[in-house]
Every structure is written in structure tokens, then in C-alpha cells.
Amino acid sequence: MREEEIIKMLQKLGLTKYESLAYITLLKLGTSKATDLTKESGIPHTRIYDVLSSLHRKGFVDIMHGTPRMYKPVNPELVFEKLKEEIISDIDAIKGALLELYKSIHGEDIPEIWTIHGFENTLERVEYIVRSARREVLINTPLEFLTLLKEEVRKRKNIIFVIVSNFDEIPEWLNKENVILAKSGGAPWLMGTWIIGDIDYALFFGALPKDRRKEKFYSFWGKSPKLIQNYMHWFYTMYFDNSDLIKPVEYEKLKKPFEIANIRTLITILKQTQLPKNIEVIGHFVDTREEATIKGKVIDYEYTSLTANITLVDENGKEWKVGGLGSYFEDVEGEKFILLE
Missing domain, CATH: 1.10.10.10 (Winged helix-like DNA-binding domain superfamily/Winged helix DNA-binding domain)
Structure with a gap:
């Protein structure tokens, strides 16, 4: 330079x-x-x-x-590490202040949906989702588009990827312990692309554009936990559950503890290992809406197109039914699932 x-x-x-x-x-x-x-x-x-x-x-x-x-x-390494910490701290502080201002005016439950114009802008948003995710990224897309995300996916080692695509074979860069791969069940399942990061961001678009149409291309970007929980349900019941698992998670190699945001991702991982598993759940009691933190062992799970929950035995021997965001049949609505071993 x-x-x-x-x-x-x-x-x-x-x-x-x-x-x-x-x-x-x-x-x-x-x-x-x-x-x-x-x-x-x-x-x-x-x-x-x-x-x-x-x-x-x-x-x-x-x-x-x-x-x-x-x-x-x-030493520049010392200077810029300190500078980076200060900048990140300042960004977090101002983001929090502005978010509180936004919520005070608009409320917390307004779904935020935008139209993104142009293929390159769409790709930038998808890369942002992968970079900013803290727990998991769910991807359903043709291999042609997935390959464009190679470098961003390769960099992320401490989150879970659940990916559905039209694989003929497993690419080397996806052969990692934190990646779950499924081969799509055919063309109907690739009609749309979904990219979902935690419960924070989701992006959707239809067929990939021809080169000459990239500037006229549109995608849809959403930011709302209540909206994204529906997208997550759709991802699993429409795409992943109707595809063939070709690479499970390599659970024993994963660095513990690690966090999961979505109950269906948690159960997908539990299906690929053995119970019981030590876990900490952070969320709310369904009846009272009081905050809940429960530590214990997962001894069972229920997973259908309509329901998804785990049975957790806490340290005192009491059993709890724990669901995901939006639960109302279970005892606890889990917002964060931390696998401890």
C-alpha cells in the first residue's frame, strides 16, 4: 500500500x-x-x-x-488493537442510545422490511448477515450463489451453519465441524433463497438474475424477531426437513460452550449426537413472563412441523418443557440455548 x-x-x-x-x-x-x-x-x-x-x-x-x-x-499492533476496542465500544454505545430513541418513538414490535435494489447490494447484505451472526446462520440457496459466500463462511468458526443447496459433492471449504449440509429435494425447493442470521436479520429473493438483469434485481431484507421466527420455521419445515442430510455437525469437535438462537437448530444438532446433554436456557416463563435461567440436562425432544421443544431436567430434578421464541404451550420460552459439553 x-x-x-x-x-x-x-x-x-x-x-x-x-x-x-x-x-x-x-x-x-x-x-x-x-x-x-x-x-x-x-x-x-x-x-x-x-x-x-x-x-x-x-x-x-x-x-x-x-x-x-x-x-x-x-508498536502498530498494540496501537490499533486498543483503537479497535475503543471504536467498537463507541459504536456499541451510540447504537444502544439511538436504538433506545428509535424504540421510544416507534415501539419494539414493528416489523422492519426493506426492498434491496441491485444484485451487488443484495450480496453485500448477505455477507453482512454472515459476518454479524453470533450463533447461527441458516442458508437455502443454489450452489451458484452459495459459492459467492465462500470467504465469509470460511472465516466463521464459532457459529453454526445449516445449509441447504443442490450439492453434487461437498466442497472442501464447507467440510468444517460447525457446518450442517443438506442436499435439496429438487428444483421446487430452490425456488427461493433464504439467508437468516440468529433472530436478527433475514434476506429473501427468488431466482438468480441473468447478468444483464443484475441492476434490475430485487431482494427483501427483514429485521424483526417475531417475523424472523416465522422465516426460521419456514426454512426448516419447507426446506431442510424435505432435504437429505449429507453432512452432520461434528459435535465433539465444536468449541464449548456455544450458543444457539433457534429451537429447531438446537434439536437438529441434538439429533446428530447423543442425549443427555448439559445445557443452560435463558428466556422467560411462559405464564408469568418473568425472566428464566435454567441449567440442566436435555433428556428428550419433540420435533414436528407444528411443534418443537426439549425436555430439560434441572439441577433439582424438576422437568421443564422448553420451546423457542413465541412458545405458549411450553413452560419456558427459550431465547438463548447454551450447550455446555
């Missing part, structure tokens, strides 16, 4: 042009005097001390006091 491009990127992160230039020059020279920096970088002598003091406050430069005063560049 050229130096001009690095300077522009550093400016985006809050450094001035002179600060960016001084830090880069220090990395080249190593520990240096201010006069040496001025000579090498071209920063005016009248500005160099203010620039270095500012870099010191921002954590990019250490000052070694003495005569003459020396300036040492901080």
Missing part, C-alpha cells in the same frame, strides 16, 4: 495529516529526535512538538525524557 493511501486511512481514524506523517516517519527511523523527524518528514519545525505531543496523548508515541528528548513509535 502506498504511503499516501496509508495517510488517508489514518486520517479517517482521527489523525491529522501531520500526525499521520510523523508516525509513519517514526516507524521508518525508530526512536528519534524532533529535529530528525522534521528533516525526514518535512513537517515544519514550529509544528513538530505539538504534533508529537498529540500523538503521545493518542497512544501512538512514547516520549523518552532527557536531553535531547527522544520519541519512540508504539
Whole structure:
């Protein structure tokens, strides 16, 4: 990368042009005097001390006091790891504040559905779903589109993928312990593409576009837990359950504990291993709506096109029926399922 491009990127992160230039020059020279920096970088002598003091406050430069005063560049790995943490913290804080403002005006239960225009914009949204998921991603799509997600899927190792496609054989990049694969039952099951991340985001579109139609292509993007729980139900009952399992999860190789958002994903995993399994469920009691956290062992499950629940025996020996989001027949509505072993 050229130096001009690095300077522009550093400016985006809050450094001035002179600060960016001084830090880069220090990395080249190593520990240096201010006069040496001025000579090498071209920063005016009248500005160099203010620039270095500012870099010191921002954590990019250490000052070694003495005569003459020396300036040492901080290791970029340390600088940017700290900067990344600060940026993420700031983003989370402002996102939370703005979300509270949004909810105070619009409420929490309004389904959010948008139309996405253009194939490239659709692909960007799908990649975002894969990148941002914390627990699981459900995918039903032709292999042609799935292949476009190769790099994003390859990077994610700590979430579960449940993928339905028209496989002839298992691609090497999908042969991972955290991936469940099913071969679609035929053309009717590939009429639409669904990409669902946790209970946060979902995207749908129909047939893939021809090249000449990519700009006229449309997809639909949704963000609403109550809406997405229906999409998840549709994914399993319409697509996954009518397809042939060709690669189960490699449960013993998965790093524990790990979390699942959807009861049907949980049961799909439990079907591919042996019970009982230690679990922690976080959610609400169905009758009172009070918060519930229950630890115990899964000893059984029920899975049909209409119902999905697990039987959990807690640490005191009491049995609980636990369902997923929107449960009303069970004892507990589970919002987070944590497999502990």
C-alpha cells in the first residue's frame, strides 16, 4: 500500500495529516529526535512538538525524557488493537442510545422490511448477515450463489451453519465441524433463497438474475424477531426437513460452550449426537413472563412441523418443557440455548 493511501486511512481514524506523517516517519527511523523527524518528514519545525505531543496523548508515541528528548513509535499492533476496542465500544454505545430513541418513538414490535435494489447490494447484505451472526446462520440457496459466500463462511468458526443447496459433492471449504449440509429435494425447493442470521436479520429473493438483469434485481431484507421466527420455521419445515442430510455437525469437535438462537437448530444438532446433554436456557416463563435461567440436562425432544421443544431436567430434578421464541404451550420460552459439553 502506498504511503499516501496509508495517510488517508489514518486520517479517517482521527489523525491529522501531520500526525499521520510523523508516525509513519517514526516507524521508518525508530526512536528519534524532533529535529530528525522534521528533516525526514518535512513537517515544519514550529509544528513538530505539538504534533508529537498529540500523538503521545493518542497512544501512538512514547516520549523518552532527557536531553535531547527522544520519541519512540508504539508498536502498530498494540496501537490499533486498543483503537479497535475503543471504536467498537463507541459504536456499541451510540447504537444502544439511538436504538433506545428509535424504540421510544416507534415501539419494539414493528416489523422492519426493506426492498434491496441491485444484485451487488443484495450480496453485500448477505455477507453482512454472515459476518454479524453470533450463533447461527441458516442458508437455502443454489450452489451458484452459495459459492459467492465462500470467504465469509470460511472465516466463521464459532457459529453454526445449516445449509441447504443442490450439492453434487461437498466442497472442501464447507467440510468444517460447525457446518450442517443438506442436499435439496429438487428444483421446487430452490425456488427461493433464504439467508437468516440468529433472530436478527433475514434476506429473501427468488431466482438468480441473468447478468444483464443484475441492476434490475430485487431482494427483501427483514429485521424483526417475531417475523424472523416465522422465516426460521419456514426454512426448516419447507426446506431442510424435505432435504437429505449429507453432512452432520461434528459435535465433539465444536468449541464449548456455544450458543444457539433457534429451537429447531438446537434439536437438529441434538439429533446428530447423543442425549443427555448439559445445557443452560435463558428466556422467560411462559405464564408469568418473568425472566428464566435454567441449567440442566436435555433428556428428550419433540420435533414436528407444528411443534418443537426439549425436555430439560434441572439441577433439582424438576422437568421443564422448553420451546423457542413465541412458545405458549411450553413452560419456558427459550431465547438463548447454551450447550455446555
